[in-house]
Amino acid sequence: MSSDNGPGDGGAEGPPPEQLALIRESVRGADVPRAKPRTWRGAALAKDRPVARVLVDKGVLHLDRYFDYAVPEELDADAQPGVRVRVRFGAGRHRVRDGRREGGGLIDGYLIERRDESDYSGPLAALAQVVSPEPVLGEELLGLARAVADRYAGSLADVLQLAVPPRSARAEKRASPEPLPAPPAPDAGTWARYEHGPAFLAALASGAAPRAVWNALPGPEWSEEIARAVAATLASGRGALVVVPDGRTAARVDAGLTGLLGKGHHALLTADAGPEKRYAQWLAVRRGSVRAVVGTRAAMFAPVRDLGLVAIWDDGDDSHSEQHAPQPHARDVLLLRASLDKCAFLVGGWSCTVEAAQLVESGWARPLTAGRDQVRRTAPLVRTVGDTDLARDEAARAARLPSLAWQAVREGLKTGPVLVQVPRRGYVPRLACAQCRAPARCAHCAGPLQAQDAGALRCEWCGREEHSWHCPECGGFRLRAQVVGARRTAEELGRAFPAVPVRTSGREHVLDTVPDAPALVVSTPGAEPVAEGGYAAALLLDGWAMLGRPDLRSGEDALRRWIGAAALVRPQGDGGTVVVVAEPTLRPVQALVRWDPVGFAVRELAERAELGFPPVSRMAAVSGTPEAVAEFLAAVESPPDAEVLGPVPLPPTLPGRPRRPGAPPPGEQWERALIRVPPGSGSALAAALKTAQAARMARGSGEPVRVRIDPPDIG
Structure with a gap:
């Protein structure tokens, strides 16, 4: 050896x-x-x-x-x-x-x-x-895995564990189907709604490699539009790869491709298929029997032959960020594949991430958008109401809805289902003073207090119970829910509209579709079912709760979740109305009203460039015990232009609660430091961190240190 x-x-x-x-x-x-x-x-x-x-x-x-x-x-x-x-x-x-x-x-x-x-x-x-x-x-998969390992300061073996599925002997013995001939190039279809949509399809069909950031119009047509892009790529004799956030989304693209091309032209790679079937489909792709793949995050490494197009839908979704080492993001992996294989690249969604806006600003990709008149014809009417109106409006007493929202629900239920989006699950997860609305915090560690199912107050950080809480701001003793969860909201709406069925969709039970009939559908973000014919109206409750998160991406993420729900509502010409309960003057709210996620992302990118925040800069998070972090930072030979921020204490992990990526084990106190470098020094930073971590492991240092490149949450 x-x-x-x-x-x-x-x-x-x-x-x-x-x-x-x-x-x-x-x-x-x-x-x-x-x-x-x-x-x-x-x-x-x-x-x-x-x-x-x-x-x-x-x-x-x-x-x-x-x-x-x-x-x-x-x-x-x-x-x-x-x-x-x-x-x-x-x-x-x-x-x-x-x-x-x-x-x-x-x-x-x-x-x-x-x-x-x-x-x-x-x-x-x-x-x-x-x-x-x-x-x-x-060789292609090996080269991609090495590039991902180098970018994220990880090991090649860890990347291959993500890229190559576990073996199934029975699947290997099963013969893969014979490859089907290339289909004819499709017509533009609904791509004609976009200014450069037909030209984009024509470039794919001709064997070219266009790169585009696609701001999709609201409505259900997006899945068929992705299918047409894949079909155009197959018509050129090349393969295509589409990565989506979850199985429900993959099923819609799968149905679009099957309806356009028939069966046998593509493989569906999701965890729902089971290990043996998934491995058999993966083998069919590797052997060249299938030239197109639609799948969730793990499909970003699918070994598609003669790759002509890589596409990702809704790249801002958390599901695209891998939680296993070295924690790559699907968008970045597909960007590497587009560069290594010299193939076309498409990132699309109803909203627009700052990373996608940077691709356009740098000139690496071109925008693929519709004109403003087309946007107005397909988008619903968006109206706003300040959250403080909930405390003054008489109509809010029945179901915490201001008059405008109450009216939208009542009118919408006359013609179809109404969607109600709430930003939290459960039963009153956050509490505040009923008098001054100051957040209720633990007297010991200042962590947020919660009361599950009307039980005792308990701190989310240290787990201590609070029996004699009073507000330090005004001296009040009464509490109110800052954010009422999906189950509580469904109960209140059921009492307010007793003759209307109420359905809930969330983590425990996610609905895929709902019929085109009057009903109230209460959902958490990302779990909204598709209504046949579109929702008549939508309410976006407690919007300030998502905007108030101490995270760099809070505004971007809130707008993405709002637009994702509003895109399921009928166009304004068909009576579709969206009411968002949030401060109307805030920039994400105004972007929703104008239906301008691209403009919001461009302005956000400019602000981050001034402050030196990602994605303009590259950043790494180093977490561990205070002693281990200090020792590691002293050993790292960072680039000369690197800047160390922190370290600062991390919130503890409570016993019995799931451990977040990079969070300390229960009962331990960890710190986190951020290392920031300007553009052009990201590879040098990753190499320095990998070298320091390798030397530390070779010495057998006892205290663990977690290193993550480009962490999604740096708030």
């Missing part, structure tokens, strides 16, 4: 000398058994290229490199580049078999290449097993 090989993928640079020294020291310190060099005593080796270069499936940075193994003659035929193998790795009990000294535990890996000789002068251990002769790791 070689210890001198650098972790390249055909031109990538190896680790710095100081990291290699630590790697060699750690490997040589382990008693790793090896066969004799070039004699291979006791074993018949492959006559042609007897050395296999293997990536072991150990997601640790100081082992993020290739190791050389000998190829036994009996494994020669199956041990081809890209297959899964098992090798002995690390110290362990030794035994003598066929004249060879063996030891160490068996570990999975991928055979990267076969070579005539090894760069390592010592003896090599032999491959223990070829798990399957199916080559699952091609």
Whole structure:
């Protein structure tokens, strides 16, 4: 097993000398058994290229490199580049078999290449097993995985765990279908509503690689428009990949493609399919039997052959951000694929993220939008009401609705369903003083107080119960709900409209569709079902709660969620009305009223550029115990233009509550520091963090340190 090989993928640079020294020291310190060099005593080796270069499936940075193994003659035929193998790795009990000294535990890996000789002068251990002769790791996927690992300061093995699904022997034995001939280029269809829509489709069909940021018009046509973009790409003889946030969205694009092209032209890769079926579909894509893929986050690595288009829908959705190391974002992975494969790129949604606006501002992509007259014809009427009106309006006493919202619900129920969006789940999750509306906070740690199902007050940060709360601002003792959850809202609306059915859609039970009949549909953001024929009206309650989050993306995210709900409402010409309960003068509210998410994103981008915030700058978050963070920051050789912000304490994780990514374990106090660099220094920062983390792991430092590149939440 070689210890001198650098972790390249055909031109990538190896680790710095100081990291290699630590790697060699750690490997040589382990008693790793090896066969004799070039004699291979006791074993018949492959006559042609007897050395296999293997990536072991150990997601640790100081082992993020290739190791050389000998190829036994009996494994020669199956041990081809890209297959899964098992090798002995690390110290362990030794035994003598066929004249060879063996030891160490068996570990999975991928055979990267076969070579005539090894760069390592010592003896090599032999491959223990070829798990399957199916080559699952091609050169393109390997290059993409290496690029993602370098961008996010992660290990190649961790990225491949995300990119290659677990093996299913029965799926491998199943023959993939024969590829269908390329379909004819579709007509423009509803793409004609956009100024450059037909030209975009024509470019895809001709084999070109246009790059566009698409601001989709409200309504259900978006899924068919994506299907037409995929069909145009297939008509050029190339493949296409579409990544969407969830299974419900994937099902809509799947239905659009099936209706346009029929079955067999694309694969649907979602977790709902189950491991065996998903792996079978993935194999069909890798073998070239299927040229198009629609799927959720994990599909961003799908090995589509002759890739001609990568597309992502609603890139601001949290589901696109992977929670497993190295935590890549689907949009950034598809951007890498567009650059590596020189293919077309499309990012679309009803709203527009700041990252998408930056692609247009930099000139890398072109805008794909409709004219203002077309927007007015398809968008609903949006009206606003200040949240303080809830306390003064007599109509709000029945169901916490101001008169304007009450009227919109009553008129909407005459012709169809009405959507009610609430920003929280549960039963009164946030509390405030009923007199001055100051947030109710814990006397011990100033954390927010909550009362689940009318129980005792409890702090969300430290878990202490509060039995004698009083407001420190005005001295009041009465509490009110800052944000009333979906279940409580459904109860109140049910009492206000007793003859109307009330349906709820949220985390525990998400509705896909609702019929075109009068009903109240109470939903949390992202769980809104599609109404047949569109909603007659929509209420967006407690808007200030989303805008008031201490997060850099609060305004952008609030506007995205509002537009996502409002896009399900009928056009203004058909009576569609949206009422948002939020301060009318706030910029996200005004962007919703004008239906101008692109303008909001452009202004937000300009402000972040002035302040040096992402995506204009690159940023990394380093979290851990105070001692570990301080030690790590001292060891990182950051670029000269790097700026360290913090560290600051992180909110603790309560016992029994799910642990957020980067959050401390229950009972531990962690800190977080942010490292910011200007454009052009992001790669150097990632390399420096990876080197420091690898050296720390090689030394066996006890306290963990979490490193995340471009964290989505830096508030």
